[in-house]
Amino acid sequence: xxxxxxxxxxxxxxxxxxxxxxxxxxxxxxxxxxxxxxxxxxxxxxxxxxxxxxxxxxxxxxxxxxxxxxxxxxxxxxxxxxxxxxxxxxxxxxxxxxxxxxxxxxxxxxxxxxxxxxxxxxxxxxxxxxxxxxxxxxxxxxxxxxxxxxxxxxxxxxxxxxxxxxxxxxxxxxxxxxxxxxxxxxxxxxxxxxxxxxxxxxxxxxxxxxxxxxxxxxxxxxxxxxxxxxxxxxxxxxxxxxxxxxxxxxxxxxxxxxxxxxxxxxxxxxxxxxxxxxxxxxxxxxxxxxxxxxxxxxxxxxxxxxxxxxxxxxxxxxxxxxxxxxxxxxxxxxxxxxxxxxxxxxxxxxxxxxxxxxxxxxxxxxxxxxxxxxxxxxxxxxxxxxxxxxxxxxxxxxxxxxxxxxxxxxxxxxxxxxxxxxxxxxxxxxxxxxxxxxxxxxxx
Amino acid sequence: xxxxxxxxxxxxxxxxxxxxxxxxxxxxxxxxxxxxxxxxxxxxxxxxxxxxxxxxxxxxxxxxxxxxxxxxxxxxxxxxxxxxxxxxxxxxxxxxxxxxxxxxxxxxxxxxxxxxxxxxxxxxxxxxxxxxxxxxxxxxxxxxxxxxxxxxxxxxxxxxxxxxxxxxxxxxxxxxxxxxxxxxxxxxxxxxxxxxxxxxxxxxxxxxxxxxxxxxxxxxxxxxxxxxxxxxxxxxxxxxxxxxxxxxxxxxxxxxxxxxxxxxxxxxxxxxxxxxxxxxxxxxxxxxxxxxxxxxxxxxxxxxxxxxxxxxxxxxxxxxxxxxxxxxxxxxxxxxxxxxxxxxxxxxxxxxxxxxxxxxxxxxxxxxxxxxxxxxxxxxxxxxxxxxxxxxxxxxxxxxxxxxxxxxxxxxxxxxxxxxxxxxxxxxxxxxxxxxxxxxxxxxxxxxxxxxxxxxxxxx
Numbered sequence: 001x002x003x004x005x006x007x008x009x010x011x012x013x014x015x016x017x018x019x020x021x022x023x024x025x026x027x028x029x030x031x032x033x034x035x036x037x038x039x040x041x042x043x044x045x046x047x048x049x050x051x052x053x054x055x056x057x058x059x060x061x062x063x064x065x066x067x068x069x070x071x072x073x074x075x076x077x078x079x080x081x082x083x084x085x086x087x088x089x090x091x092x093x094x095x096x097x098x099x100x101x102x103x104x105x106x107x108x109x110x111x112x113x114x115x116x117x118x119x120x121x122x123x124x125x126x127x128x129x130x131x132x133x134x135x136x137x138x139x140x141x142x143x144x145x146x147x148x149x150x151x152x153x154x155x156x157x158x159x160x161x162x163x164x165x166x167x168x169x170x171x172x173x174x175x176x177x178x179x180x181x182x183x184x185x186x187x188x189x190x191x192x193x194x195x196x197x198x199x200x201x202x203x204x205x206x207x208x209x210x211x212x213x214x215x216x217x218x219x220x221x222x223x224x225x226x227x228x229x230x231x232x233x234x235x236x237x238x239x240x241x242x243x244x245x246x247x248x249x250x251x252x253x254x255x256x257x258x259x260x261x262x263x264x265x266x267x268x269x270x271x272x273x274x275x276x277x278x279x280x281x282x283x284x285x286x287x288x289x290x291x292x293x294x295x296x297x298x299x300x301x302x303x304x305x306x307x308x309x310x311x312x313x314x315x316x317x318x319x320x321x322x323x324x325x326x327x328x329x330x331x332x333x334x335x336x337x338x339x340x341x342x343x344x345x346x347x348x349x350x351x352x353x354x355x356x357x358x359x360x361x362x363x364x365x366x367x368x369x370x371x372x373x374x375x376x377x378x379x380x381x382x383x384x385x386x387x388x389x390x391x392x393x394x395x396x397x398x399x400x401x402x403x404x405x406x407x408x409x410x411x412x413x414x415x416x417x418x419x420x421x422x423x424x425x426x427x428x429x430x431x432x433x434x435x436x437x438x439x440x441x442x443x444x
Numbered sequence: 445x446x447x448x449x450x451x452x453x454x455x456x457x458x459x460x461x462x463x464x465x466x467x468x469x470x471x472x473x474x475x476x477x478x479x480x481x482x483x484x485x486x487x488x489x490x491x492x493x494x495x496x497x498x499x500x501x502x503x504x505x506x507x508x509x510x511x512x513x514x515x516x517x518x519x520x521x522x523x524x525x526x527x528x529x530x531x532x533x534x535x536x537x538x539x540x541x542x543x544x545x546x547x548x549x550x551x552x553x554x555x556x557x558x559x560x561x562x563x564x565x566x567x568x569x570x571x572x573x574x575x576x577x578x579x580x581x582x583x584x585x586x587x588x589x590x591x592x593x594x595x596x597x598x599x600x601x602x603x604x605x606x607x608x609x610x611x612x613x614x615x616x617x618x619x620x621x622x623x624x625x626x627x628x629x630x631x632x633x634x635x636x637x638x639x640x641x642x643x644x645x646x647x648x649x650x651x652x653x654x655x656x657x658x659x660x661x662x663x664x665x666x667x668x669x670x671x672x673x674x675x676x677x678x679x680x681x682x683x684x685x686x687x688x689x690x691x692x693x694x695x696x697x698x699x700x701x702x703x704x705x706x707x708x709x710x711x712x713x714x715x716x717x718x719x720x721x722x723x724x725x726x727x728x729x730x731x732x733x734x735x736x737x738x739x740x741x742x743x744x745x746x747x748x749x750x751x752x753x754x755x756x757x758x759x760x761x762x763x764x765x766x767x768x769x770x771x772x773x774x775x776x777x778x779x780x781x782x783x784x785x786x787x788x789x790x791x792x793x794x795x796x797x798x799x800x801x802x803x804x805x806x807x808x809x810x811x812x813x814x815x816x817x818x819x820x821x822x823x824x825x826x827x828x829x830x831x832x833x834x835x836x837x838x839x840x841x842x843x844x845x846x847x848x849x850x851x852x853x854x855x856x857x858x859x860x861x862x863x864x865x866x867x868x869x870x871x872x873x874x875x876x877x878x879x880x881x882x883x884x885x886x887x888x889x890x891x892x893x894x895x896x897x898x899x900x901x902x903x904x
Contacts, residue, residue: 129789
């Protein structure tokens with residue numbers, strides 16, 4: 001907080017009756033479980049794997065494994081969607097989970113044609129435990145024999161979507177181009193994954209409005225984690241998935257002004273998914289170079305721009321998501337920032353200071369992040385990933401490695417929650433905003 | 445969720461709509477504000493907790509823990525670091541002066557083995573000044589002159605004291621202090637946990653002293669931090685964010701909050717430092733309480749030689765000004781229930797003592813901080829009896845001896861093939877304000893015991 005802000009705060013503290021609704025009574029306003037905008041590692045209705053990378057040429061290469069657990073006693077269906085790095089939903093499947101069930105998914109298996117071999121993810125292969133109970137709210141009629149093997153034609157389409165951003169024509173569906181990036185290292189498949197609790201083994205996707213009226217459910221019962229493993233290089237990274245809760249789970253409509261799946265909602269029901277929104281402003285540690293040959297990559301997920309049922313030619317817009325600013329600090333508090341000179345738009349596409357919906361970028365080289373030319377090898381980066389005058393959602397993972405043998409992933413700290421108002425450019429980029437934690441009360 | 449909970453939930457929702465002090469009088473969530481819930485999140489905080497550290501004092505290439513603390517505000521801050529034994533005895537305290545946007549890394553090997561705090565420059569505000577960025581501002585609440593020339597090199601007496609405390613659980617007689625025994629467990633590596641609090645000055649006062657909260661603690665959510673556990677010899681590294689514990693409500697000094705308590709009413713039923721709070725102000729620290737019930741993924745054995753260790757932190761029993769002998773009790777804190785599921789939803793629990801004749805006590809017992817390998821040797825955890833190599837574990841770490849649920853934190857530390865390792869926080873099944881949960885139907889086979897699952901949405 002700025003000194004000026006603190007003075008105002010202190011003044012307010014000495015004015016007992018001038019506080020608004022929140023501070024005039026007591027804090028926190030809510031002590032309830034599942035009753036805030038804060039993203040916690042708590043059972044959720046949607047899980048997000050912000051970034052995956054799979055080397056399709058080698059089982060010993062880069063792989064991403066994630067696990068989904070149902071921590072309730074009631075059976076559930078989890079709908080898994082694999083999105084390209086331009087936020088195109090290229091492949092989806094369902095997982096039937098009995099009460100307290102666990103399912104591990106190796107994306108190498110999926111993207112080479114097999115979903116959770118040898119048993120698959122269906123009802124026929126899942127024996128309920130003694131305390132698992134039926135869930136009367138879900139329809140299991142299509143969950144019995146879920147396919148474990150992906151047909152060859154579909155597999156080719158899927159691989160091309162995640163490696164070169166191309167979806168070949170199939171049946172009545174025309175070919176799609178520019179639905180993802182190309183030129184990936186080792187020709188790897190890159191994208192992100194969402195896992196939603198749903199009411200049936202649906203073929204609907206989150207980009208379809210019917211997904212929210214017919215399929216989605218609101219029970220905060222799923223937990224998950226991921227590991228990014230490279231056997232050839234002896235690297236492993238891991239982290240919890242992003243746990244996005246439905247608030248409320250049931251009962252009255254949500255108070256959330258925006259939601260995780262908000263861009264797919266109908267205008268009349270803009271928060272039907274009830275999912276907590278993700279933040280847009282982050283602080284992430286970096287370390288690069290030095291005696292340990294340190295390296296930091298930021299794995300970044302960003303909310304796309306395409307709405308429900310967008311035609312495929314629009315997905316290239318999700319490759320051009322504007323950044324408000326990045327500021328790189330070293331350990332001596334020197335800071336250097338970068339921000340676009342002009343406002344952003346998709347049409348016409350402006351190629352300045354934009355990113356994909358999911359990407360990984362290295363710190364400490366000239367490129368995506370502002371470069372400190374003073375020889376610093378560590379510090380932190382402020383990222384304001386809002387754009388287009390809205391606090392567009394994002395997630396950041398700081399992925400650090402050293403000496404070619406150590407690696408850790410950890411979530412960046414967010415500076416406000418997903419309901420916090422967007423922040424403009426800071427003093428580092430000739431703006432007026434002060435970099436720091438968001439203020440406590442969010443304006444109504 | 446259990447279906448039977450829903451009607452009660454709905455009823456409560458409607459009954460509390462008017463009564464709740466809310467930014468949104470209808471619908472949920474009750475608050476969309478920043479820093480306004482009991483949920484532990486990765487947001488700038490007033491206290492950071494590193495739930496477990498481990499340092500091989502014999503080798504600079506052995507196990508060590510690195511900690512980084514960052515001030516993400518433009519104002520200068522002081523972070524008070526306290527290193528506790530695994531029985532929650534505060535052994536060592538030092539301060540880190542942070543200008544606006546400052547970062548400080550600490551290698552605990554430097555501190556415990558070499559007696560060096562952040563060499564070569566230390567953590568203070570020296571006569572030549574401290575590197576300061578162009579947008580760093582003074583903090584009127586901070587007495588930074590007390591941070592001038594903080595020691596970088598520790599007196600060897602302190603180093604010996606630390607090493608004995610963290611490896612043998614003893615401290616020699618020192619000045620007016622008598623020798624202490626059983627203040628920690630016996631370890632090959634120096635082990636314990638640490639806390640980092642935002643404070644207003646650089647003194648040696650510790651959290652178990654009344655003056656810490658009467659005068660020195662601050663309430664600004666401005667610190668972020670993480671740790672890495674590294675073993676150079678074994679080529680292993682794990683890391684995770686520190687636990688970010690926010691002060692809610694934020695702001696003010698201890699003196700201001702004592703003078704105007706009506707402006708700082710804490711709704712949380714308990715707080716992180718509650719055991720050190722005076723009876724007249726039992727939630728004065730305002731720190732969010734940690735949860736007590738967790739779910740964690742485990743994998744052990746198999747073709748990949750998988751191994752899962754759980755790093756478990758638990759709120760200790762000792763209060764302000766506890767004498768040395770009291771700390772032994774922090775080495776034996778029982779848990780309500782642990783249930784181990786495999787991937788086929790089969791489960792096992794700790795056998796009830798009555799299963800044996802004569803009965804034997806088999807409760808899960810943990811220290812205030814510890815690292816435990818999930819193998820057949822450790823009877824604190826339910827055994828696997830069917831050859832399963834993976835699943836998840838339910839941990840109810842309340843002790844059922846205090847009015848609120850006993851706080852805890854769990855990190856799953858997984859390794860494979862002697863070359864891969866990751867740390868990840870376990871999932872909390874309720875927040876720190878959720879009520880205590882009793883034994884589930886997995887353990888209590890008669891009557892109407894609760895099901896294992898996420899906490900209900902609305903607390904009574």
